[in-house]
Amino acid sequence: MPDSIKNIFFALLFFPLWGTSQQNLLDSLQQELANHVTKDSIRAGLLIKIAGEMTYSNPKDAFPFVEEAIAISTTTDWSKGESYALRQQGNLHYVMGDDLAALDAYQKAQHLAQTIGDKALETSLLSNIGNIFADLKQYDRALENYEAYLNSARALGNIPDEIKALSNMAIIYNDTERFEDGVKYLERALKLSKQEKNDLFIAAITNNLALAYKKLGQYPKALMHYQEAADLAHEIGNKYIEASALNSIGTVNIILKNYELAAINGQRALDLSQEIEAVEWQADSWKVMSEVYEHEGKMAEALSAYKEHVRLQDSVLSEEKKSELTRKEMQFKMERQQAEAEEEIRRQQLVKNGYLAGAILLALISIAGYFLYKRRRDALEKKRVAEFNAKVAETELKALRSQMNPHFIFNSLNSISDFISKNDVKQADEYLVKFAKLTRAILENSEKKWITLEEDLELMELYMQIESIRMANKFQYHINIDETIEPDNTLVPPLILQPFIENSIWHGIAPKKGEGEIHINIKKEGDMILCTVDDNGIGRSETKKLGGKKSSLGVKITSNRIEIINHLKNTKGSVNLVDQKEGVRVEIRLPLELQF
C-alpha cells in the first residue's frame, strides 16, 4: 500500500499546461526564427524559447534547437545564452527520463551561471538539480540543493521559488517519513501560496498536507485538507489533483467506515481519473469501490472492482517497477560516474602527489647535489689547504736543513782554528780536506728531501772520521745495519742522525776520561725504521752538572723536522733520549720509505 501512495505527493516541478495557445506561440516563434537567420544572440534566444515550448509536447525534436543555441552561444562567447540553453537541454533530458544527462547539463549550466553571476538562473538550477536527486532518492543531496534553492529564492525575494523549495523539501521529509517536518514545511509553503493567491500551489500543497496528516493518523485533519484540495482543484480545473484528493477522501472514509462517503468520492475519482486516463488513480478508485461493494455485500461487484484494481495496480506496479529499475540503473550509473569522478579525483590527487613527490625528490636531489658539490668543493679546498700546508712544511723543512749547515760549518771551522792554534798544520790540512768533502756532500744532499740510507751513513762516517781526527782518535764508531734493511733502497731525511752523533761526541765522550764508543744501529720496526745512537759517554745528568745545554740547536731542529715529516706523511716518527748506565741512547723512529 505505501508504495502506491508514495508518488501521490505532488511535486511542484512542472505543471504541464498544454493547450492550443502553446501551439500558436510555438508556430509564431518558429516563424520568427525562420526570418532571423543571423547566428547571434537573438537567434539563440529564439531557439531556447522554441525548445522550451516543445519540452512537454515534443522533447525529442527540441534537441537540435538547444544544440544550435549552445553552438551559437559558444562561438559568440555569450555565456548567458549558453547557460540558458544548457538548462533547457537539461529540461529536455529530464522529461525524456535521462536524469544523468539532465544532471550533467544542469551542472554545466550552473557552473556558467556562477561564472557570469546570474543568480536567478543559478537558483532555478538548484531546484532542477534537487529534483533529479530526489528522483534518484539521493535525499541528502536533494535536500542540500533544495536548501540552497530556498536560501537563494529568499535572497532574491522570489516567493514562488520559495514555495517550491519548501514544498519540495517537505515531500522529501514525507518520503523519508519525517512527517512532522513535512507538515511544518508544507504549512509554511501553504501560507506563502495563499499570500501569493496561487490556487494551483494551494491545491497541490493542501493535498500533500492532507496526505501527511493521514500518515500521522490525524484523519479529520486529513479529510478536511483533502476536501479543500479537491474543491480548489475542481475550481481551477486540475483533474489530477482532484482525482487524487477524492481517492484519498474515499480511502480515509473507508478507514473511518463511512462507506457512503467513500463510495461517492471513489466513484467521482474513478470518473475523473478515467477521463484523464490516470491509471494509478483508477487503480486506487477501484480499491475504494471494491471495499465499498464488499461492505454493501455486493460480492460480485466487489470482486470485479478488486480485479480491476489489481490489474491496474499491476500495470502501475510494473510501471513503477520499470521506473524503479530505471532509477536503480541511473543510481548505478551515477554511482559509477561518482566512482569514476572519485577515481579521477584520486588520480588527480595521485598525479598531484606525484608532482609533489617529484618536487620533493627534485628538492632532495638538489639538496643532495648541493651537499655533494659542497663536499667536493670542501674536499678540494681541504686538498688545496693540505697542499699549501705541505708546501709550507716543505719550505720550513728546507729552511731547517739549510740551518744545519752553518751550525755544522762553524763548529768545524772552530776545530780547524783549534788545530792551527795547536800548530798541527798537517792535521789541520788533512782535517780541512775532509771537512771540505763533507761540506760539499752536505751541500749537495741537504737540498734533497730524502737520500738513501747508504749515502746518509757514508756521510755520517765521514763526519765521525773528521770528529775522530779532531779528538785524536778518542773514540771508535760502529755502524750496524739489520739484514732486513736494504741501505741502497731505504730513504731517510738527510743528516737526521748528525746532531745526535755530535751530541754523543761532544757532550758524552769528550768530557769522559778514556776511550769512547759510538754504536749506530739501524733496524726495521713494523713500517718504521728505528735508528739508535748509543754512546758510552758521561750521560746527561753529568753533562748538566758540567753546565751543558739542555738540548742543542741541532737536536731541536731535528725534532722539528721529524714533526713536519709526521704531518706530511701522517706517520708517527719520534725522537727519544734514553739514559743508560753508561751514556745516552737516542732512538729515532722514521717512516720506512723505500725508493722502489
Next chain:
Amino acid sequence: MLKAIIVDDEQHCIDRLTDLLEYNGHEVEIMACCKTISEAKKQISMLQPDVLFLDVQLGNVTGFDLLAQIDRLDFELIFTTSYDRYALKAFKFSALDYLLKPIDRMDLMEALKKVRDNRNLKETAKKIDVLFHNFKDGADPSKRVAIPTMDGFTMVDTGDVIRLQSDGNYTHIHTNGNKKITASRTLKYFEEMLESNNFFRVHKSHLINLSFVDNYAKGKGGYITLTDGTKIEVAVRRKEELIKRLAPNS
C-alpha cells in the same frame, strides 16, 4: 815521470797542487804554472806536457775556452774546480777526470794513476769532443755522453738511448739501433747523470728514456711498453711520480 802544466788563476791553488805533487815524490815534473789562457796556450805548444791540470774558472773565462783554442790535444787532462755544478755535470757526461778543491791527496794520486795506466790520447780527444758538444748545445736535450766500458769509452747520444738495465756493478745500455753497451758503472751513476735528460728510474733495475715510452698499462705498479717492444715493470713506489712525469696535467 809525467810532464805537467798547471793552469790556475789563483797562486795559492797553484802552490797547494805543487806541494801535493812534490810530496808525492818524483813521479810528476811540473814544467810550468800559468795564470792566463794566452800564457797557457804558449807553454803547452812549447813544452808538450803529458798532463794538464786545468782550472775551470779562470777569471772571466773558463778552461774550456783554452781547450777551444788548442788545435792538437795531445795531452791528458785533469780539471780542477771548487764548486761548479754545471761543470761537474759536463765532466761526468764526458767522463773526464776532475779534482775538487781543496784537493785531497788520495784523490790526486788516484787521478795520476789513471793517467799513467790508461794513457789514450785518442780517447781523451773524443771525451773533449763530447765536452764541447754538450757545451755548445746547451739547449739541446740530446747530449753526447762518454760511457765507460770494459775496454774504454763509447760515445752515445742520449737521444738514442732507450733504456738502461742494472746488472750488479754494470749497466746494460740499450740504444735505438738495437745495440747493447755494457758500461762499467752502476745504474745509479747513470741515473744521476741522465735524470735531467728525460730519463726516469721506473724500477730498481731500470732507467728508461721517457721519450721512448709507447704506453703505460696500469696495475699495482703497472708496465711500461717502450717503442722497441720491451715491457718494463714499474715499481709501486715509482708509479705516482711516473704518471706525473708522463702526464703532468692530469
